[in-house]
Amino acid sequence: AQTVTQSQPEMSVQEAETVTLSCTYDTSESDYYLFWYKQPPSRQMILVIRQEAYKQQNATENRFSVNFQKAAKSFSLKISDSQLGDAAMYFCAYRSHNTGNQFYFGTGTSLTVIP
Amino acid sequence: DTGVSQDPRHKITKRGQNVTFRCDPISEHNRLYWYRQTLGQGPEFLTYFQNEAQLEKSRLLSDRFSAERPKGSFSTLEIQRTEQGDSAMYLCASSLKAATEAFFGQGTRLTVV
Numbered sequence: 596a597q598t599v600t601q602s603q604p605e606m607s608v609q610e611a612e613t614v615t616l617s618c619t620y621d622t623s624e625s626d627y628y629l630f631w632y633k634q635p636p637s638r639q640m641i642l643v644i645r646q647e648a649y650k651q652q653n654a655t656e657n658r659f660s661v662n663f664q665k666a667a668k669s670f671s672l673k674i675s676d677s678q679l680g681d682a683a684m685y686f687c688a689y690r691s692h693n694t695g696n697q698f699y700f701g702t703g704t705s706l707t708v709i710p
Numbered sequence: 711d712t713g714v715s716q717d718p719r720h721k722i723t724k725r726g727q728n729v730t731f732r733c734d735p736i737s738e739h740n741r742l743y744w745y746r747q748t749l750g751q752g753p754e755f756l757t758y759f760q761n762e763a764q765l766e767k768s769r770l771l772s773d774r775f776s777a778e779r780p781k782g783s784f785s786t787l788e789i790q791r792t793e794q795g796d797s798a799m800y801l802c803a804s805s806l807k808a809a810t811e812a813f814f815g816q817g818t819r820l821t822v823v
Binding site for chain 1: 713714743745750751752753754755758765766768801811812813814815816817
């Protein structure tokens, strides 16, 4: 089974600064999808950004961008110009293209934004 | 609101009782998932439906757990003879097809006392 590892249980960033959250994964597949989800306290999980493994270009969504290193099986999330509303748990997730019936999630990184 | 809806949001039950949770996915989504999330952990896959067919079940889904999705619309997750270890957040998600992200509901928090 695929595994997703987030080695940073907690991170903090000053408001307006940049922070990078790390994620590595283990798979023998070549075609898959990677996601970053955000889960604010007591609120539902929402998608932040998505990356298709066949695309070499890193995905970007406004202040959020990823550094996808396929050979290294690394998928980090960069948050620029951090805002107080970015404070949340962030989960990295993997989904197979061929047998994509489930997502595999990491254990999450709790991000604190310091005013 | 046309997002994924879960009911109830919170449930407290005594050990040994049965509980049932409901999930209403986004209307055009044919794929529906149940996940369990415990404190400090990421969501763990429980089961998956495509339309009304339950196509995959995790080893985590013991015989006390059963899920249904009649007519491929809403889904229910029932836990029989609840145990304290069943205390967790139960998340439902739906998606349109395999190549897309899943949209999550707000979850049902179960506490077994």
